[in-house]
Amino acid sequence: MAIIVDKTQKRRDIALASRDIILDKGIQNLTISAIARAAGIGKGTFYEYFKSKEELLFELVEILMHAHNARIEARLEQAEHTPEKIKIFADFFYDEESGELRELYKMFTGISLLSPQEEMKAFQTECFDYYYAWFEKIIEAGIERGELKPVTRQMTGAIFATAKGMFIISETTERNRDLKHEIHTYVDTLMALLACEGEEA
Amino acid sequence: MAIIVDKTQKRRDIALASRDIILDKGIQNLTISAIARAAGIGKGTFYEYFKSKEELLFELVEILMHAHNARIEARLEQAEHTPEKIKIFADFFYDEESGELRELYKMFTGISLLSPQEEMKAFQTECFDYYYAWFEKIIEAGIERGELKPVTRQMTGAIFATAKGMFIISETTERNRDLKHEIHTYVDTLMALLACEGEEA
DNA sequence: TAAAAAATGACTGACCGTCGGTCAATTAAA
DNA sequence: TTTAATTGACCGACGGTCAGTCATTTTTTA
Numbered sequence: 001m002a003i004i005v006d007k008t009q010k011r012r013d014i015a016l017a018s019r020d021i022i023l024d025k026g027i028q029n030l031t032i033s034a035i036a037r038a039a040g041i042g043k044g045t046f047y048e049y050f051k052s053k054e055e056l057l058f059e060l061v062e063i064l065m066h067a068h069n070a071r072i073e074a075r076l077e078q079a080e081h082t083p084e085k086i087k088i089f090a091d092f093f094y095d096e097e098s099g100e101l102r103e104l105y106k107m108f109t110g111i112s113l114l115s116p117q118e119e120m121k122a123f124q125t126e127c128f129d130y131y132y133a134w135f136e137k138i139i140e141a142g143i144e145r146g147e148l149k150p151v152t153r154q155m156t157g158a159i160f161a162t163a164k165g166m167f168i169i170s171e172t173t174e175r176n177r178d179l180k181h182e183i184h185t186y187v188d189t190l191m192a193l194l195a196c197e198g199e200e201a
Numbered sequence: 202m203a204i205i206v207d208k209t210q211k212r213r214d215i216a217l218a219s220r221d222i223i224l225d226k227g228i229q230n231l232t233i234s235a236i237a238r239a240a241g242i243g244k245g246t247f248y249e250y251f252k253s254k255e256e257l258l259f260e261l262v263e264i265l266m267h268a269h270n271a272r273i274e275a276r277l278e279q280a281e282h283t284p285e286k287i288k289i290f291a292d293f294f295y296d297e298e299s300g301e302l303r304e305l306y307k308m309f310t311g312i313s314l315l316s317p318q319e320e321m322k323a324f325q326t327e328c329f330d331y332y333y334a335w336f337e338k339i340i341e342a343g344i345e346r347g348e349l350k351p352v353t354r355q356m357t358g359a360i361f362a363t364a365k366g367m368f369i370i371s372e373t374t375e376r377n378r379d380l381k382h383e384i385h386t387y388v389d390t391l392m393a394l395l396a397c398e399g400e401e402a
Numbered sequence: 403t404a405a406a407a408a409a410t411g412a413c414t415g416a417c418c419g420t421c422g423g424t425c426a427a428t429t430a431a432a
Numbered sequence: 433t434t435t436a437a438t439t440g441a442c443c444g445a446c447g448g449t450c451a452g453t454c455a456t457t458t459t460t461t462a
Contacts, residue, residue, distance in 0.1 A: 175330070
């Protein structure tokens with residue numbers, strides 16, 4: 001035998017070492033050589049651990065997502081009412097803390113739209129399922145607690161998609177600059193409509 | 202003087218000649234040489250008319266969008282009620298007729314997310330403004346005709362974004378396969394909530 | 403036990419084919 | 433002849449590969 005490295009750990013190390021340059025320049029504007037240089041390894045070594053730039057992105061997203069999930073979970077536990085919970089959930093699209101993950105998410109979505117690959121789609125589906133299950137639980141709890149009308153169930157998917165749509169618009173156009181305000185207004189207005197005692201804005 | 206070519210017309214011709222191959226392979230998987238070959242011109246000539254593949258995409262989108270707008274406009278004139286109008290509007294994301302434009306729109310959005318360029322953003326903003334103004338008019342008409350509560354105004358942007366979000370999810374994951382049904386259910390449920398005589402689903 | 407030899411996985415950058423983009427040469431209308 | 437239009441050979445840069453090097457462990461031997 002010879003030197004045995006922890007491949008899993010080294011993957012993580014390389015990903016974290018290239019984190020700054022990726023977030024700064026964007027994965028599509030970086031060459032493999034530049035990434036390898038930033039990570040302090042040879043170009044050949046890069047290919048020992050990742051088969052493409054996209055795979056590096058997977059690794060980075062997984063690392064940052066883990067931290068993000070813990071943050072969200074902690075905040076959700078302290079939240080009382082449904083609108084508040086939904087806002088915590090949607091925080092991802094505008095708050096400072098999620099900035100890095102959000103930036104990666106943008107690259108991710110862009111790649112998926114441009115060159116659909118099975119692996120990419122599978123990973124996105126996994127992430128989607130994870131967060132959607134979470135979101136459904138929030139809505140269900142709201143209904144059970146009598147905060148929301150049961151009809152809300154028919155809209156869960158759409159509500160989940162709305163913030164994403166607004167985010168994409170704000171990223172690809174010059175409109176929708178104050179995303180936080182837009183989303184909060186939407187949540188409040190919709191929740192008022194869906195509340196069991198019909199208040200209105 | 203010598204040969205005088207209608208530059209504008211030739212741009213259109215090249216765009217249309219490369220239409221099939223672009224829709225088939227996707228712009229990111231095509232080389233400039235392949236595009237030029239498909240359009241029956243030399244590579245150098247391509248650069249006489251477009252400074253990049255992205256510019257070719259602009260041209261194609263503009264051509265297809267023109268036809269699409271005419272189709273939508275005609276259908277909107279025949280529509281009576283607000284939910285019906287909104288569905289016609291959202292048809293873009295799933296109907297057969299819009300398939301080619303939708304495919305280009307995907308590429309477009311992907312490029313915007315991956316390498317934000319000023320020109321790209323300006324063009325997307327222009328398209329957004331055009332359709333959003335249209336959408337706002339539908340909502341306003343619904344309110345004026347007493348079909349919708351005035352509070353709908355606060356949600357116009359969000360409703361507009363929802364179908365887009367659902368579309369992105371359906372394209373980047375393996376979920377949300379029956380987009381038409383999902384969107385129709387959403388529109389019907391939301392419209393019922395926003396109707397002045399409070400029916401419910 | 404020590405130390406030399408063998409074995410092997412980790413690592414590397416020179417190399418190869420391909421692509422985007424340029425430009426000097428060519429064509430053909432006026 | 434002049435000039436707009438066209439072209440593909442050419443160039444530098446990139447992604448990806450692979451033969452060779454290095455460092456460490458294992459095995460052999462004195």
